[in-house]
Amino acid sequence: MEEYRNKRLYKIYENKVSQIETLPESRTIFKSERAQTEILYSESGDTTLIIAGEEYKGSFYLASELLEEWILPLLVEGYSPSLWNLSPIDSSYINERILPMYDNFDGAHQRDHAISVIDASLAAAKDLGVNPEICYIVAAFHDIGLTISREFHHTESARLFRENEYIKSLLSDQIINLIAQAIEDHRASSKNLPRSIFGIIVADSDRLLEPRTVVSRTIKFGIARYSSSFDMQLERCYDHISKKYSREGYLKYYLPTIQDINNREKLYKLAEDKKAFSKFFDEIYQEIVK
Ligand SMILES: [Fe+2]
Numbered sequence: 189m190e191e192y193r194n195k196r197l198y199k200i201y202e203n204k205v206s207q208i209e210t211l212p213e214s215r216t217i218f219k220s221e222r223a224q225t226e227i228l229y230s231e232s233g234d235t236t237l238i239i240a241g242e243e244y245k246g247s248f249y250l251a252s253e254l255l256e257e258w259i260l261p262l263l264v265e266g267y268s269p270s271l272w273n274l275s276p277i278d279s280s281y282i283n284e285r286i287l288p289m290y291d292n293f294d295g296a297h298q299r300d301h302a303i304s305v306i307d308a309s310l311a312a313a314k315d316l317g318v319n320p321e322i323c324y325i326v327a328a329f330h331d332i333g334l335t336i337s338r339e340f341h342h343t344e345s346a347r348l349f350r351e352n353e354y355i356k357s358l359l360s361d362q363i364i365n366l367i368a369q370a371i372e373d374h375r376a377s378s379k380n381l382p383r384s385i386f387g388i389i390v391a392d393s394d395r396l397l398e399p400r401t402v403v404s405r406t407i408k409f410g411i412a413r414y415s416s417s418f419d420m421q422l423e424r425c426y427d428h429i430s431k432k433y434s435r436e437g438y439l440k441y442y443l444p445t446i447q448d449i450n451n452r453e454k455l456y457k458l459a460e461d462k463k464a465f466s467k468f469f470d471e472i473y474q475e476i477v478k
Pocket of ligand 1: 305330331394
């Protein structure tokens with residue numbers, strides 16, 4: 189269990205680490221019935237995690253600027269190994285029945301998008317030590333609600349997931365709820381924070397921040413949706429980037445990685461400098477329409 193404390197909790201905070209502030213007296217600041225998890229802070233500054241009845245004492249760390257306090261309990265829940273155990277899902281079912289649904293969506297939400305969200309989710313699961321099976325299912329189903337509606341695709345994806353006969357035959361109600369919540373929580377413009385570590389992972393994995401990919405997906409979506417001129421596509425794309433990816437944009441990030449931070453900076457710069465953006469846009473646009 190030592191590894192949960194030292195390796196995993198530290199690892200994601202490599203960018204910026206600071207010790208949890210010592211609280212004046214011992215008290216429970218977090219208790220999760222669902223994961224049977226408690227976090228206790230003691231006078232000495234030691235922290236005890238109680239996961240499924242077992243105590244793990246030590247000094248735990250929180251990143252001071254990049255992460256908010258709510259995220260630690262969610263991470264700890266994700267570690268509770270036996271609670272989230274489930275029978276492995278048949279990946280040929282996902283490959284043959286779920287991923288092909290993406291072939292009918294717009295250029296920005298094709299099968300390659302689902303696969304890249306799966307890959308990023310599995311990498312995060314490995315990195316954080318949380319259940320990869322759950323992350324895989326969440327990622328595979330996260331956008332299938334686009335078959336029904338764009339506006340409510342996150343809740344529609346969750347509904348289709350809950351109604352899926354194969355899933356119902358395989359997973360308990362508790363796990364189905366957990367996964368459906370995470371699917372709902374992936375939405376970039378959602379005002380609410382994800383309710384579990386699995387929602388955090390899919391939300392972050394869905395944010396493909398490599399600037400070229402971001403702009404190219406936006407252009408493809410624009411072309412599929414509106415048959416308008418180059419200038420109008422440029423305006424639309426710039427507007428989208430400014431609203432979503434600028435410093436004040438609505439996109440939220442939960443688990444920062446160094447690569448993401450570099451990409452975020454690049455996107456901030458593009459949103460701030462329209463001339464540079466237009467040049468960047470032109471290059472990618474010409475490649476797409478040629
Ligand atoms: Fe997505």
